[in-house]
Amino acid sequence: MTRLGFDYCMKITYEMEVGQCHYTMKCIPQSTRCQRVENIKIEAVPANKWQKGKDSFGNLTAYGSVDFPHSVFLFHVTGTVETGIRKFDEYKEESIIGNYKYPHGLVVPGEGLRAYHAALKEMMPSGGTAYEKGIYFMHRLHQDFTYEKNVTYINTTAEETWAERKGVCQDYAHILIALCRLENIPARYVAGMLEGEGLSHAWVEILTPDGWCALDATNDVEVTDSHIKINVGRDAADCMINRGIIIGGGGQTQEISVSVSRL
Amino acid sequence: MYDLDLLEHTDAVNELLARYGVKFGIYKNKTFKEQLFPFDAIPRVIGKKEFEYLERGLKQRVLALNLFLKDIYSDKKIVKDKVIPEEFIFISSGYLAECEGVMPVKGIYSHISGIDLVQGKDKNWYILEDNLRVPSGASYPMIARELCRRSSPMTFENVHLEDNRNYAQLLRKTMDYVNVGGHTVILTPGRYNAAYFEHSYLAEKTGAHLVNGSELQVKDDILYYVNSNGGLERVGAVYRRISDEYLDPMNFNPESLIGIPHIYDVFRKGNVAIINAPGNGVADDKGIYYFVPKMIKYYLGEEPVLQNAPTYLPFYREDMEYVLEHFDDLVLKDVAEAGGYGVVFGNSLSDEEKKRFIECLKNEPRRFIAQEVIDFLDIDILEDNSAVPRKADLRAFVLMADEPMVWKSGLTRFSRNPDSFIVNSSQGGGFKDTWVLSQ
Numbered sequence: 001m002t003r004l005g006f007d008y009c010m011k012i013t014y015e016m017e018v019g020q021c022h023y024t025m026k027c028i029p030q031s032t033r034c035q036r037v038e039n040i041k042i043e044a045v046p047a048n049k050w051q052k053g054k055d056s057f058g059n060l061t062a063y064g065s066v067d068f069p070h071s072v073f074l075f076h077v078t079g080t081v082e083t084g085i086r087k088f089d090e091y092k093e094e095s096i097i098g099n100y101k102y103p104h105g106l107v108v109p110g111e112g113l114r115a116y117h118a119a120l121k122e123m124m125p126s127g128g129t130a131y132e133k134g135i136y137f138m139h140r141l142h143q144d145f146t147y148e149k150n151v152t153y154i155n156t157t158a159e160e161t162w163a164e165r166k167g168v169c170q171d172y173a174h175i176l177i178a179l180c181r182l183e184n185i186p187a188r189y190v191a192g193m194l195e196g197e198g199l200s201h202a203w204v205e206i207l208t209p210d211g212w213c214a215l216d217a218t219n220d221v222e223v224t225d226s227h228i229k230i231n232v233g234r235d236a237a238d239c240m241i242n243r244g245i246i247i248g249g250g251g252q253t254q255e256i257s258v259s260v261s262r263l
Numbered sequence: 264m265y266d267l268d269l270l271e272h273t274d275a276v277n278e279l280l281a282r283y284g285v286k287f288g289i290y291k292n293k294t295f296k297e298q299l300f301p302f303d304a305i306p307r308v309i310g311k312k313e314f315e316y317l318e319r320g321l322k323q324r325v326l327a328l329n330l331f332l333k334d335i336y337s338d339k340k341i342v343k344d345k346v347i348p349e350e351f352i353f354i355s356s357g358y359l360a361e362c363e364g365v366m367p368v369k370g371i372y373s374h375i376s377g378i379d380l381v382q383g384k385d386k387n388w389y390i391l392e393d394n395l396r397v398p399s400g401a402s403y404p405m406i407a408r409e410l411c412r413r414s415s416p417m418t419f420e421n422v423h424l425e426d427n428r429n430y431a432q433l434l435r436k437t438m439d440y441v442n443v444g445g446h447t448v449i450l451t452p453g454r455y456n457a458a459y460f461e462h463s464y465l466a467e468k469t470g471a472h473l474v475n476g477s478e479l480q481v482k483d484d485i486l487y488y489v490n491s492n493g494g495l496e497r498v499g500a501v502y503r504r505i506s507d508e509y510l511d512p513m514n515f516n517p518e519s520l521i522g523i524p525h526i527y528d529v530f531r532k533g534n535v536a537i538i539n540a541p542g543n544g545v546a547d548d549k550g551i552y553y554f555v556p557k558m559i560k561y562y563l564g565e566e567p568v569l570q571n572a573p574t575y576l577p578f579y580r581e582d583m584e585y586v587l588e589h590f591d592d593l594v595l596k597d598v599a600e601a602g603g604y605g606v607v608f609g610n611s612l613s614d615e616e617k618k619r620f621i622e623c624l625k626n627e628p629r630r631f632i633a634q635e636v637i638d639f640l641d642i643d644i645l646e647d648n649s650a651v652p653r654k655a656d657l658r659a660f661v662l663m664a665d666e667p668m669v670w671k672s673g674l675t676r677f678s679r680n681p682d683s684f685i686v687n688s689s690q691g692g693g694f695k696d697t698w699v700l701s702q
Contacts, residue, residue, distance in 0.1 A: 022524035024513050051484050053528055056363035063513065063528060065481065095339050096363050098353035234360065245512055245524060 002084045002225035003263040006193055008200075009076040010242050011255045017069040018248030024063040026055070026191075026231045027077050027241045033090045033211075035229060036082040045074040057238060058093070059231035075242070080263065084225030088211035099234050100186040100207070106235040107189075109178045110159035116144075117182040130185045134206040134215055135222075137179045142220035145172060154236065169202040170236045172217040176204045177235070188232050190214065191239040195226035195260040200241055205232065228260060269411055269418040273304040273645060279410045284460050285403065301693035302407055303644045307655065307675040314671065314699045317380070317388060320569030321659055322667040323559060325376045328393060328546050329663060330562040332372035335545055336362045346561050347554045348578070354629060355551065356599055357396075357544020359507060361514055365531050367540040368441040374538045375437065375502075376661045377401075380569070384638045389572045391656060392552060395543040397504050400674035400694075401430050401660050402461035405468070407696045408672070423702040427672030431468035433662045438471065438500050440664035441536035445497030446488050448472045450479065452505045452521045462504050471502065481525040486535045500536040501526070507541045515541075549598035549632050550576070573635040577628040586633045587621065593633040595620070608636070644677055644693070653677045657697060673697040 008027050031037045042062065044050055050064035066073065093100075103109060109117070124136050145165055152160070152167040158174035161167040173189055180187035186207040194201040203216040203223060214223035223229075233239040246252075269276075280302055287300040309317070334340055335352060342349050352358055377398025379391040408427050412419055438447045449471045451462040466473035472488060479498065480487050487495035503510060509519040514527040529535045545551065553574050556567040575582040575593070586593060590609040597605030612620060624631055641652030655677040660670040675695040 022513055024525075024528075049483060051528065053531065056361050056365065061528075063525060065524065067480075067482075095337065096360070098342075098349050099360050099363075102350060102353045238360075243513065243517065245517065 001082055004081045004083055004195060004226070004228060004260050005078070005263050006081060006228055006260045007076075007078045007258070008193070008241075009255075009257050010074065012073045012252055013255075014071050014073075014246075014248070014250055014252045016248070016250035017071045018246045018250070019069050020065065020067050020247040021070075021073060021244055022063075022065045022246075023073070023075070023242065023244035024061055025075050025077075025242050026059050026061055026239065027075070028060040028062060029079070029081060029192075029228050029230045030060050032229065034083070034086050034088075034214075036085065038080050038082075040077065040079040043074070043076040045072060045076075046070050056096070057099075057231070057233050059233070059239075069248075073244075081228050083228065087222070088208065088213055089205065089229075091207060091211045097186055097207070100188045101181060101184070103178075103181065104234045105237050106155070106157045107174050107177050107181070108157065108159065109182055112162050113159055113175065113178050114182065116162065117179050120179065121183070129208065130206060131208045131210070131213055133183055134176075134180055134185060134187075134208075134213060137176055137183075138215045138217045138220060141172065141176055141179070141217050145175065145217075147172075147218065154240075169218040173202045173204050174235060176215065176217045180204070180206050188212075189235050189239050190229055190232050191236070191241055192230045193228045193258050193260045195262065197260070198258060199256070200230070200258055201227070202236065202239075203227070226260070267304070267415075267418050269306075269415040270304050270645060272411070272414040273302070275414050276304060276407065276410050277302050279414070280407070283406060283410075285406060286460055287457055300403060301679075302403075303677065303693050303695045304411070305643050305645055305650065306696045306698040307642055307657070308698045308700065311700045311702060316568070317659065318669040320388075320567070321378055321661050321669050323563065323565060323568055324378065324390070324393070324555065325373065325661040325663060325667050327555065327559040327562050328376065328395060329370075329372050331558050332395075332540070332543060332546050333366075333370050334562075336365065336542060341558065341561055344561070346557050347551070350629065351548075351550050351554070351578075352545060355545045355548045357542070357546070357548045359515075359542040359544070361527070362540075362542030366533070367530070368443055368533065368536040371441060371663050372540040372543055373546070374441065374540075374663050375434070376663070377658045378661060379656055379658050381572075381637055381656045382640045384640050386640065388569060389637055390555070390569050391572060392549065393547040393555065394658070395539060395547040396506065397539065398658070398660070399458040399461050399504075400658050400676075401434075401670065402464045403694050404672050404674055404696045405430050406464060407694070411696065422698070423700060425671035425699040425701045427670065427697075427699075430660070430670050430672070431465070433668050433670060434465065434502075435469045435471075436668075437662045437664045438469070438502055438536075438538060441538065442500035443534060443536060445486075445499035446472055447500045447502070448474045448479070448488060448498055450474055450476065450501050450503040450505060450523075452476075452509070456504070458504065465502075476505075476521045476523050479523045479526070481523060481529055484529055484532050484534055486523070486526060486529045498535060500538060502538040507544065510537075510541060549596050550578075550629065553632060572637050575633045577624055577631055577633065582633075583624075583628060586624070590617065590621070592636065594636050595624070595631050595633050598630055598632060642675075642677065642695075644695075651681070653679075653681065655695070671699040 053061040148166040161171035177187040205212040373395040377394035486498045511527040512519040577583040643650040658674040
């Protein structure tokens, strides 16, 4: 087992004061069969009251509103996570599993992805298990796709990014999800953190008879003890770590820093 | 037959309706146009016995639809028991994953249901569609009755009619039943909504506050009305006349400017009732419509009192074969469209169009339903002082408090064009009052 310390901080600085903002943060990891989360500390600036909740996918939420003028908004979460406990995560979402089986949102396959799936199916050894197929898709995708920043955006669909053959972790995850769902393997998006990276990360969980198996196509690995899962959903839009709206004008700078280190 | 004094007053009633602002707004070519909703003075009359039959069927249907919604957003027993294929739920555009595991106050999802029916030439009534999101239309026969009584009191002297002006009481009872403490408000997107007249009229008649999004505010998981002094007054029930998508930019469409940030989080915690509950679109989806008779049997263990129009689901192979064979006799409906759009009569297509349509149907069988064209019983409307027959439907309103209540009236809509079967108000038809006899 491994003990990781993490620090997630989002800071928005406004050029002019804003009168009101509303936010929903999904940046609090929770304990599962695969990770044990402890010592969570949350700091918000302005230091107003926020509410705790859970969304329909089972993720923890922290949400609230600031209804007085402020020029800085900050949300800061720290904690420790034990990882590497177990490989497969518990399957307990039976009543909502259909959400992870059908095309939705950013993961609706078009002609390009359908053709890619058909080509992979040709080459894939027949009779494989869901786990073997998932691993196969991940390896192939890792070879057929190039990591490149600033060519895709948060709203880029799986089909669009596949047409370019390049993108970032979110795009790898979306394409792998599309391939698995076309193969009738339930697959979901995971937003998380990775040791040594300054940004949040994304990968995929596929459903196997042993539970959820987590595949990181960007790095071509099954998740390791360096990964901390934050939240899950059908696609990146469900898993936005921070969502907010502000009432008021002017420019703003948003800084997000993520750090994960071994304790 | 039409020896009604009322008919002499048609123009007077229409003028009054115009003065009261009884209008229907439509968007055409992206511009908003308001048009009068023409009133036809010949009432549709439904006998006491016949309405009792409709009432039984409507109550049963709305009970089953409510149980379906409760089941779909929790255990999905009806899917596990293979009565409805799973994909019809999850691919439906009305299904909202955000509603999973969220229980509305007292488990009621569809507080106000608008059920559209037609009567065939065989005198049988058929259900055309269920409207469980924000069905509109009750205000039109309400105010029409009021104005008719004023213009022609003698018309009403000798007929034994159910008074339909009690809709406001039924609605108030429905809203009060789920109110968790505090004000009841009617939330309108504002003046440029097709049904704005109705929002203001229902607020006036029920005594609820008519508010827009900016007058409501969430603080610490409680919803408040911001009064004119800037003070916060708690709200316990919101009859919202805006769609799910625009209700809460923090939980649904983030671009929404008319919604209330975090209102859905308040609802999730059970601290406010939202009327109707978000997520109902999964039950009035045209694809799910096919399964409503099965739902009635499944949840209530009863035979359906009211029948659907005979419907085929190309998703099933036998049905697809039937549809291809009888294409010219059927009407095809795109399950994603509403308001009379996406409706195609098989026999109206050219060979080329038909070929293209069938290709589309084969590629996406889940997207369409096919129905037998019902031979509607025409009803008369007045045109240039003579009665002419036109197609018409009936939107019945069922309100759900501790038990379902059917409003003893309804909105009868007719098509202006003698050849058209489409009576939707967004396509320029008119309306009639619906008289339910009390003896």
